[in-house]
Amino acid sequence: MYIGPDSLMPLASVFAAIAGFFLMFWRRVVGAVKLIASKFSTKH
């Protein structure tokens, strides 16, 4: 089987897809992180 640049998904694609996802859902991601962080944070 021929494997060349066209048939490989380079690492850059994975990074690009992850970056795209974060940019699309940035508010929700940040909100979710804050929520999780607040659950584990110590309340004074």
Added chain:
Amino acid sequence: MTEPRPPIPTPARRVPAGLADVWWLAIAGAVVAAAIHVAYTEISFRLFDRFTWVNREFAWLALGGYLASFLAFAVPIAALVLVLRRRISLRVVASFFAALSAFAAILLYQKIHPYAQLALGIGVGVQVGAWIARDAARGMRRVRAIALVGVLSLGLAGLAAGARHRFGEPGRLAALPTPAADAPNIVLLIMDTVRAANMSLYGYARATTPVLDALAHESTVFDWAFSAAPWTAPSHASMMTGVWPSEAGADFLGPMHDSLPTVAEQLAKRGYASGGFMANTGYAGYQVGIARGFTHYEDYPFSFEQALWSTTLAQTGSGRNLMDGLKPGQRWRLRQAILRPNFHTIRVRRAEAQPAAHIARNFFAWRDAIGPRPYFAMLNFMDAHEPYEPPDGFSKRFNGGKEPMDHYDGGIAYEDSVIGTIVSRLRERGELDRTVIIVVADHGEQWGEHGLASSHANSLYMPLLHVPLLVRAPGRATAGQRISSIVSLRDIAATLVDLGGAPPGTLPGVSLANAWSSGRTDKQSPVVAEACAAVNPLPTDPTRLGPIKGSLDSTWHYIHYGDGSEALYAWRTDREELDNRAATPEGRAVVERHRAAIGRALGTGWPPPRRGLF
């Protein structure tokens, strides 16, 4: 005491999009995409010497293409805004056009999977859309400024880039010295990808070249002319400079060296106007470097389709289907573009090749404009090149066009007919007999030989190297003469400047005038050929192993591959080159001789050192 809380910004989604906002956002998105694309192509070509396969006036063509694409998306969005009475938020519209712009720009980087490109584009669009809508009045002021400044600057930059080329010819002609009174016109007709074996001029069973068959009675025909390279850029570079392909430097990625003197430059010193009319825009266009010295050079056509083709969006599989789907009989492509989205960009962004008749028409229009001055014209025809689609019914001329080679032969026949038209028009104008016509091909084509189907550039086998060479030079080349000894197209450059009156040694190589005067070729350049290493090769491509060097003599064809292996064929008797004699006792001595010949020709030791892809 609690600190005062900062004001809560108005949620962006509550700002509705107006009709004008849609248009401004579309224009600004197009401007940003075009600016990134133009910057990318300029940096790639001018700083890194990389082909970008674009028109000289790419800046305004790309701007026009992106504007057309983005406004096509804007029309239904504007209709929705009208119908839904401003219930679509500005943030959504801004995000859409920003995403489209980002996606178009990211498509330039082809090493990311298309769906990852799409995801990243949408992500960037969402953020930019939110930023614009956060302060809608201020955001839209910026959008309008980007749109206006971008349209003006890109449009002017594009026109300025082409101005010297477009309007500078009268000045260039006026600067030429007075030519010799007896200087002949020279017309070099290059049949791209036409191998000698498929021409009736060389004994092919099909009457593919009746015009050339007849012209041969008034011309000298070289029965065994060999190209110095198996594909367009290095072959043209060699023919225009007289150096071997690896010395010229043009390969799949970048242009030839800009320090090499060219035929057009040398002929200009002798008062010649020069015009290039190239159907093969990608590898015989101005970016290759062979346009240097021409007073006039036409390659990429100007059209609405070209403008659209200047966008990354149109270069995707779906983009191309959308464009082609507007043509009659290809409506199925529209469905395919939508139902089977394909965002893979087409690697070589080449223009649609102009048919030979258009190339000839452009040549005569130029010829009319330059007045009585002698001229050198180079015409490149692409009708026999893949995708083998000759016009005017020629595709069905042989065998009803059932097989791809029938179309290839039809393309050759079409080009032959156009050559007939050129000769007739020169005769009608009364200048045929003071015009030297040289018909040649830059390389041939493989049709399954050695398992290499309809391709070139990837080997140095005979189908790629054996090309036509016909010279009609009244009063110079003997009419009806056929020369059966071997010659190299490397000597075309020396021949052209010799015809123009330049002394021997002006360019490397030996004028073929020596051969057509004496019928002997022993003083000509050796027949050496070079194929550069492949970029993205197929597993069957011999060039996947690295660059290939080869040489021919009257009996033997020697090939040295990138992995060091060698082949030797007795090409006169073994026409299909199936019996490798390199390892035989007789062959070993021949191989040694050819290694030395290649080393001498290239001025290197053995094996020759790598120069880029060569």
